[in-house]
Amino acid sequence: MSRRGRRTGTDDRERRPIGPTIGLGRVALAVALSLSVAAPAARADPPRPPLPEPYATPFARNPAERIGWPEGAKPKAVGPFQVTLWADGLGYVRWLHELPNGDVLAAEAENVAGSGVVKLLRDADGDGRADPAFEFLRNEAGNLNQPFGMALVGSRLYVANTDGLWRYPYKAGANRIAASKGRKLLDLPSGGAGHWTRNxxxxxxxxxxxxxxxxxxxxxxxxxxxPAGRAAILEYDVARATSRVFASGLRNPNGLGWNPVTGKLWTAVNERDRLGDDLVPDFVTSVKKGGFYGWPYYYFGDNPDPRHAGERPDLADATLVPDLAVGAHTSSIGLAFYTGTAFPERYRGGMFIAQHGSWNRASPVGYRVAFVPFDANGSVAGAPQPFLKGFLADRDPPTAYGRPAGVIMLKDGSLLVSDDAGGRIWRIAAKGPDDGAPALGGLMLFDAARDKPIYPLGDGTVLDPAKLGTARFNVVAAASGPVGSVRFTLDGAEARVENDPPYSFAPHRVGANGRLRYDAWTPAQGVRTLVATPFSGPDATGVAGRPVSVTFTMR
Incomplete structure (x- = not known):
């Protein structure tokens, strides 16, 4: 047995930017799009997820009935965390923003024109719960219309209403801002029966x-x-007071955040409905300046929406592939990178996503906060994993205690999660210091024929060689911090122990050109369960960390 790895048992291994200026008419919009894709720049897209055919399942209207939280009930965190009720008695609280002094702003609004208020929450006595809320900003002169996103820059507070971006003067410690002090900076397209949130x-x-x-x-x-200016992320230049489309073809972007490693802008996007239970997946992605992400003509690259068959073939090659699918109809809204140190090391640099929950899927999905591991290079290292669950009370018929909407990291390293349906805010904190146990971020499926990643391997993934273009796979476990070895088991039987990174299920080696080469593994058909367990020492010795388990189907 080599020091590098050991195997036990037997197995079957062997542009131009697209983005018209707001206010362009339809003819000008079409011309702008045509010009923008005339000479697309070469690019390297992320791996594409396995996707079913459109209409593989019928449309299902299946919303969860809101029943409220029973006395003493609360969501449950996965891992060494404690969940506490930080604030209650709130309205439809959707978005949160922490101010430099530790005060937290909470935007309450529903899909009703003219609704909404921004409240200020403060834990003045340090008992771990917010004191009674102040009405920080309210609609007094028609200038607060369904507020959602908030951002403080110096002494200026920006609030995104459904129909405009506003600026207000802010003074630290203030309990209220007079609405009359606000100034509208930018009109935003609104109206219709569409999406009203603006972050x-x-x-x-x-x-x-x-x-x-x-x-x-x-x-x-x-x-x-x-319409121009919708299904987009806009960029507003504060000094010049001008705006432009930064990225387009994004059906309903909500969460925004800066990747702490790469410095790139990321967003969470709700994709389109009525193509089946598993189409089209919501996604999180880095956002490219001038990028076009497909809506309404294409999705996840050049996959055509059948409702627009034959339309805009010029946009097929221009459509960018998002970084990570996070489940169809999950209504993934909130997004927060974890830049603190209070949580165990495997969470650092990763992303938390508030998944509000489905209304149009035969079996409900979402109703949780998910965690996505990232590697040291600031790239996705694994599939979304459950982090905070328990919002869904029953599945058939679906009922819900609450629904997570926004998620932020506080300065102390804990998280706050807004629960709009429950009128509450939950706090998630580490139970104690990091125990130092070895940890894995997630599992990545590799194409061993080309030595390239295919996609994060998650529960429910279907491996179809005909669609993936290969049956020669490997799986790599991404380490989060120091790891001495990783033990892989397949369907309950130990398959292999890998001692050196990258921790691969099938062996790997360094080729003559210095590149990593992966041996191939072709799983037997059927449902398989792969488990990777990290250890602090070589050959699966020392302290064992938390296993990462994935159940997938091989066709």
Whole structure:
């Protein structure tokens, strides 16, 4: 047996930017799109997820009935965390923003024109719960219309309403801002029966603001031309007071965040409905300046929406592939990178996603906060994993205690999660210091024929060689911090122990050109369960960390 790895038992291994200026008419919009894709720049797209055919399952209207939280009940965190009720008695609380002094702003609004208030929450006595809320900003002169995103830059507070971006003067410790002090900076497209939430995030230097604007329809059905400035992320230049489309083809972007390693802008996007239970997946992705992400004509690259078959073939090659699918109809809204040190090391640099929950799937999904591991290079290292669950009370018929909407990291390293359906805010904190146990971020499926990653391997993944273009696979476990070895088991039997990174299920080696080469593994058909367990020492010795288990299907 070599020091590098050991195997036991037997197995079957062997542009131009797209983005019209707000206010362009339909003809100008079409011209702008045509010009923008005339000479697309070469690019390297992320791996594409396995996707079913459109209409593989019928449309299902299956919303969860809101029943409220029983006395003493609360969500449950996966891992060494404690969950406490931080604030209750709130309205439809959707979005949160922590101020430099530790105060927290909470935007309450529903899909009703003119609704909404921004409340200020403060834990003045340090008992771990917010004191009674202040009405920080309310609609006094028609200038607060369904507020959602908030961003503080210096002494200026920006609030994104459904129909405009506003600026207010802010003074530390203030309990209220007079609405009359506000100034409207930018009109935002609104109206129709479409998506009303508008988020705002400042650039690290505070010179630019990024504003999300969802589409006004599901998929531009019935020949409706997508309006300019919707289904997009806008960029507002504070000094010049000008705006432009930063990225387009994003059906309903909500969460925004800066990747702490790469410095790139990321967003969480709700994708389109009525193509089946598993189409189209919501996603999180880095956002490219001038990038076009497909809506309403294509999705996840050049996959055509059948409702627009034959339309805009010029956009097929221009459509970017998002970084990570996070489940169809999960209604993934909130997004927060973890930049603190209070949580165990495997969470550092990763992303938390608030998945509000489905209304149109035969079996409900979402209703949780998921965690996505990232590696040291700031790239996705594994599939979404459950982090905070227990919002769904029953599945058939579906009922829900609450629904997570926003998620932020506080300065102390804990998380706050807004629960709009429950009118509550939950706090998630580590139970104690990091125990130092070895940890894995996730599992990545590799194409061993080309030595390239295919996609994060998660529960429910279907491996179809015909669609993936190969049956020669490998799986790599991403280490989060120091790991001495990883033991892989397949369907309950130990298959192999890998001592050296990258920790692969089938062996790997360094080729003559210095590149990593992966041996191939072709799983037997059927449902398989692969488990990777990290250890602090070589040959699966020392302290064992938490296993990562994935159940997938091989066709």
């Amino acid at each position: 705002v995030l400042a650039s690290p230097d505070g010179r630019k603001l990024y504003v999300t604007v969802g589409s006004d329809t599901n998929a531009a059905e019935n020949g409706v031309e997508p």
